[in-house]
Amino acid sequence: MDGAPSYPKLRAHAESLPHLKHLLEDAARTDALTFEQGGILLDFSRQNATAETLPLLLDLARERGLESSIKSMFSGEHINETEGRAVLHVALRAPRDATIFDQGANVVPEVWSVLDKIRAFSGKVRDGSWKGVTGKTLTHVVAIGIGGSYLGPAFVHMALENEPEASEAASGRELTFLANVDPVDCVNALKGADPETTLAVIVSKTFTTAETMRNARTVRAWFKSKLGEASIAKHMVAVSTNLKGVEEFGIDPENAFGFWDWVGGRFSVSSAVGALPLSLQYGFDVFESFLKGMRDIDGHFASAPLEKNIPVLMGLFNVWNATFLKLGTCAVLPYAQALSKFPAHVQQLSMESNGKGVDMAGNPLSYEAGEIDFGEAGTNGQHSFYQLVHQGRIVPAEFIGVLKSQADVFLSEEGSSSHEELLCNFFAQPDALALGTTTDNPHRNFEGNRPSLSMLLPVLNAFTVGQLLALYEHRVAVSGFIWGINSFDQWGVELGKVLAGKVRSELVRCRAEGGEVGHSFNHSTRKMLARYLEASKGVERVGLGRL
Numbered sequence: 001m002d003g004a005p006s007y008p009k010l011r012a013h014a015e016s017l018p019h020l021k022h023l024l025e026d027a028a029r030t031d032a033l034t035f036e037q038g039g040i041l042l043d044f045s046r047q048n049a050t051a052e053t054l055p056l057l058l059d060l061a062r063e064r065g066l067e068s069s070i071k072s073m074f075s076g077e078h079i080n081e082t083e084g085r086a087v088l089h090v091a092l093r094a095p096r097d098a099t100i101f102d103q104g105a106n107v108v109p110e111v112w113s114v115l116d117k118i119r120a121f122s123g124k125v126r127d128g129s130w131k132g133v134t135g136k137t138l139t140h141v142v143a144i145g146i147g148g149s150y151l152g153p154a155f156v157h158m159a160l161e162n163e164p165e166a167s168e169a170a171s172g173r174e175l176t177f178l179a180n181v182d183p184v185d186c187v188n189a190l191k192g193a194d195p196e197t198t199l200a201v202i203v204s205k206t207f208t209t210a211e212t213m214r215n216a217r218t219v220r221a222w223f224k225s226k227l228g229e230a231s232i233a234k235h236m237v238a239v240s241t242n243l244k245g246v247e248e249f250g251i252d253p254e255n256a257f258g259f260w261d262w263v264g265g266r267f268s269v270s271s272a273v274g275a276l277p278l279s280l281q282y283g284f285d286v287f288e289s290f291l292k293g294m295r296d297i298d299g300h301f302a303s304a305p306l307e308k309n310i311p312v313l314m315g316l317f318n319v320w321n322a323t324f325l326k327l328g329t330c331a332v333l334p335y336a337q338a339l340s341k342f343p344a345h346v347q348q349l350s351m352e353s354n355g356k357g358v359d360m361a362g363n364p365l366s367y368e369a370g371e372i373d374f375g376e377a378g379t380n381g382q383h384s385f386y387q388l389v390h391q392g393r394i395v396p397a398e399f400i401g402v403l404k405s406q407a408d409v410f411l412s413e414e415g416s417s418s419h420e421e422l423l424c425n426f427f428a429q430p431d432a433l434a435l436g437t438t439t440d441n442p443h444r445n446f447e448g449n450r451p452s453l454s455m456l457l458p459v460l461n462a463f464t465v466g467q468l469l470a471l472y473e474h475r476v477a478v479s480g481f482i483w484g485i486n487s488f489d490q491w492g493v494e495l496g497k498v499l500a501g502k503v504r505s506e507l508v509r510c511r512a513e514g515g516e517v518g519h520s521f522n523h524s525t526r527k528m529l530a531r532y533l534e535a536s537k538g539v540e541r542v543g544l545g546r547l
């Protein structure tokens, strides 16, 4: 990226920016930095940007070949070079008659054959024609998966739980998630669950992830102990690209729902990963509306000119903040309780994608790339970390508001509705950050000039949640294309997994042989492991514990 002609210009430009309180006096500037797509309004006027900034960023985008990168992604080129794979999550929400190719084969019919299978299966479970082994309807779904096989579906579930149409469709049903290998998470996910009415969905792209497979075996043991071996065929199904692994686990391939290696885990919400648990809970029609929302943004992303393309603009300002203004964090702040799990999803989506130290060719990056994403639903965040955001470090913020609540309250004695009270904060915070205020007391000073993006959704329903998710998926890809990194691999998670395996073998060996922890571990780890082995002496090592 630093070889691009606009790169030194952007570097120099970043040194001479006026305070946001002056920039915001210019109404024409605000209008020029406000965009709308599919009912979603995005206001970039509180970015540290003058009239020169966006044109320079667009120059950078063109010099970096952004348009061709986007085209390559949509056309199934193997842009995930380190894994030799296409990146085609957009095919997961393409209409039935679309054609998108991977290695010469149109993938859309396969996508729809899985969606049709999910529509049929979820319909049977929901209407009671698919029954448990004792003849009861399965009303509780436990989705077992971690990372991309958990965070996305969990955030969407929370977003729809109180949406009137979705919540009516989910009446009498329950969806819980089991992600952490901590057995306490098993206790939570199965709390109050009746095995006779529970269906477990194992969600794992690889079907080898240690945490998920351990939890799947635990839940399988739970079913067997309560309902016998025959229950597995009726109470456990799977979502995976590894259908052989699913069969070896003991699940009938008929009850497996596939997807493909061209779907990255963190980009898999629109595959069977999200489709199966969410259709079981809300019905396929609600899930299809979510897909249509994603499709709305995909179409815009693929065709809108760069200067009006909202995920492109989000990605470019992300690069502006992280690389040129050297602001290495981003707070994702939904002013909607229903979106309170969204920041956790963005964390994986963004940080697993763009947390890289080398470019596509393997050369170390000579500029800052990737940012630390975090967040919390407003107003809870205000009473937590906003102190630092207002007076401590400068943290670019992304405020997400919703015009109409899923469940507003109007008290006659209050001048405003409860949702309006929430929105007052949504409207106030970006100005508090941007404008600041000066007093005689340095402790009470707010220097302002802190950048943010404000995004307004008309309502929060399956369609708009789909739009929101697609916007963030593409913002992450755009930033990665500009930085010249591979946003679609995740080698950084491997080393820890290998070391955990080594620790596991050593613990088993020490316990079997009664020996000391070997010297292949350093002194610190040996001391910790010895302490653990000592503490676990005499613990009964059999059974399902509190399950």
Ligand code: F6P
Pocket: 146, 147, 148, 149, 203, 204, 205, 206, 207, 208, 209, 212, 265, 266, 352, 490, 493
């Ligand atoms: O954390 C690494 C990772 O591979 C993620 O990319 C992925 O979302 C998660 O593990 C779960 O993987 P799987 O779906 O294969 O179980």
